[in-house]
Amino acid sequence: MTSVSHLDEWPLPAFKLNSKLAIMERSEEAKKLVGDRVFFLELLDEGSRKKAREFLSGNQSAGPLELNFISLADELFLGDVYSKWDSDSNLNIVLVPKDNRLLEITSQLLSLRTRLQETDYDLLLEKERTEDLLEQVRKLSAPCIDLGKKHILIPLFGDLDPRKIEVIRFQILNQVYETGAETVIMDLTAMDQLEQDGVDYLKSLMQTFKVMGIQGIMTGMKPQHAKQLHHLELGLGLYFVSSLQTVLASRKLLL
Amino acid sequence: MNKKSQELSDLFLAGDEKQALDLVQTYLENHTKNELYQLVLTPAMYRIGELWEKNIITVADEHLATAICDFVVSVTDVRRPVKNISEKKVMVLGPEGEDHYIGLKMVASLFKENGWEVQYLGPNLPLDAAIDSANRWKPDVIALSAALAYRLPVLKKYAQSFIELDFKPSVILGGRAVAMANWSASESEGMIIVKELDQLKEWIHTGKEPDNDFSISFG
Numbered sequence: 001m002t003s004v005s006h007l008d009e010w011p012l013p014a015f016k017l018n019s020k021l022a023i024m025e026r027s028e029e030a031k032k033l034v035g036d037r038v039f040f041l042e043l044l045d046e047g048s049r050k051k052a053r054e055f056l057s058g059n060q061s062a063g064p065l066e067l068n069f070i071s072l073a074d075e076l077f078l079g080d081v082y083s084k085w086d087s088d089s090n091l092n093i094v095l096v097p098k099d100n101r102l103l104e105i106t107s108q109l110l111s112l113r114t115r116l117q118e119t120d121y122d123l124l125l126e127k128e129r130t131e132d133l134l135e136q137v138r139k140l141s142a143p144c145i146d147l148g149k150k151h152i153l154i155p156l157f158g159d160l161d162p163r164k165i166e167v168i169r170f171q172i173l174n175q176v177y178e179t180g181a182e183t184v185i186m187d188l189t190a191m192d193q194l195e196q197d198g199v200d201y202l203k204s205l206m207q208t209f210k211v212m213g214i215q216g217i218m219t220g221m222k223p224q225h226a227k228q229l230h231h232l233e234l235g236l237g238l239y240f241v242s243s244l245q246t247v248l249a250s251r252k253l254l255l
Numbered sequence: 256m257n258k259k260s261q262e263l264s265d266l267f268l269a270g271d272e273k274q275a276l277d278l279v280q281t282y283l284e285n286h287t288k289n290e291l292y293q294l295v296l297t298p299a300m301y302r303i304g305e306l307w308e309k310n311i312i313t314v315a316d317e318h319l320a321t322a323i324c325d326f327v328v329s330v331t332d333v334r335r336p337v338k339n340i341s342e343k344k345v346m347v348l349g350p351e352g353e354d355h356y357i358g359l360k361m362v363a364s365l366f367k368e369n370g371w372e373v374q375y376l377g378p379n380l381p382l383d384a385a386i387d388s389a390n391r392w393k394p395d396v397i398a399l400s401a402a403l404a405y406r407l408p409v410l411k412k413y414a415q416s417f418i419e420l421d422f423k424p425s426v427i428l429g430g431r432a433v434a435m436a437n438w439s440a441s442e443s444e445g446m447i448i449v450k451e452l453d454q455l456k457e458w459i460h461t462g463k464e465p466d467n468d469f470s471i472s473f474g
Contacts, residue, residue: 102315
C-alpha cells in the first residue's frame, strides 16, 4: 500500500482519519494550510468542534459540512468538508476552503446601509433645524417699531403668506396693546409676493385692529400689490398712503 | 421557540427585510420594544445559530440574516433624544474575536431609551482600544457580551481590566454565552451578570442586581 503518496498528490487538502477522528494521513496541501496536529478537531475553531464531532462521527456521508478552521498563520477561515467512511472504518475527508469574498461583500453592503441610515437621520435633523430657522425668520420679518405719539410702524419683509401672518399676529397685537398705540403703519416696501391666502389673513388682522379701535395705514404699495389689496379697503377704515415719509410728515413725527 | 420568532428568522434568512420590518412593526403596536428584543428577536437569532450547527444553513446565510436583523433593530431604534435624560453614560462593546453584535445593539438601544448617553463601540474590539476609550470618556457603566461559550475567558479578562480602572465603572456582562454559563459568586465578583434583557431593564430602573440562582444552568 502506498497510501501516503496517494494523498500527497491531491490538489485539495485531504485527510484520512481513524474512527477516533485522529489524522492517519494528510495531503501536502493539508499540511501547508493547517499544519500537522494529531486530531482533526484540533484544526477547528472551538465553535465548530461540536458540530464536526456530531456530523463526522455519525455514519452519514452527506456533504458539504461547513466548519471554521484555524490556519497555520492562526487565522480563521471557513471551509466545506466532504467526508466518506471506507470499508476499513477510515474516514476520508476533503476540505474545500471557501472564498471569503462573499462575506467581505456582505459586510461592505452592511456598512453602506449604515451610512445611508445615518445620512437619512442627519437629513431629518437638518430639516428640523431649517424649520426652526424659518420660524425665526417669520417672527423677525415683522418688527414693531414704536414711533411715539401712539404710532407703531411695522415694516413687513419677504413674502406675505398665511403662516407668516399667523406667527406675527400674536406678537403685533401684544405690542400694540402694550404701547397703547392708536395708529399702526404697515409698510410693504420690502414685501415681495402677496398670496391670496396671505391677503385674507392680513384683512382679518386689520379687522382686529379696527375692533381694538386702532387705525391701520398701509404704505409702500407696489403696483402688483394694489391689484390684490384693493378689496381690503371695503369698510375697514384703512388708509393707503404712497410713502411712509408722507405719513410721518403729516403727523409731525419727523424732526 | 414561539411562532413569531420562527417566522421572523425565516424572513431574515430569506433576506426579506420589508416583511420582517412589517412583522416587527405590527408586533410593536401591542408590545414594548423590550418584549420585541427579548421574546422575538433574541430567540430568532439563537435559532439561526442552531441551524448552522445543524448544517442546515451556511455562514453566508447567517450574515444575511444578521444584516436584515440589524436593519430591523436600527429602524426601530430611538432616534430622538428622550425627555428624561439621566446624564449617565454607558459604553457598549464586544471583545476581540467576538463578531456577534446584534445583542450589543439591542442593549445600546435599551440604554438610550432610558435616557442614557451611549457609546456603541461595536464587536471585536481589542482590549487596549477599549481601555483607551473608557479612560477618555469615563462611562458610568461598561457593558459587554459574548455569544460563544469559549469566549468567556476573554470576556472575564476584559471585565477584570475594566473593574480595575481608576474611575470604577460598573461592569455588565451579557449575551448567550453568559446566559448559558454557571457563574459562581466568586467568579463574578464585582461584575453584574444579566441573563436576559429584562434583567438589564430592571437593573437600569432600580440599580438592583439580578438575583440569579447560580446553581442552575440555563443551557
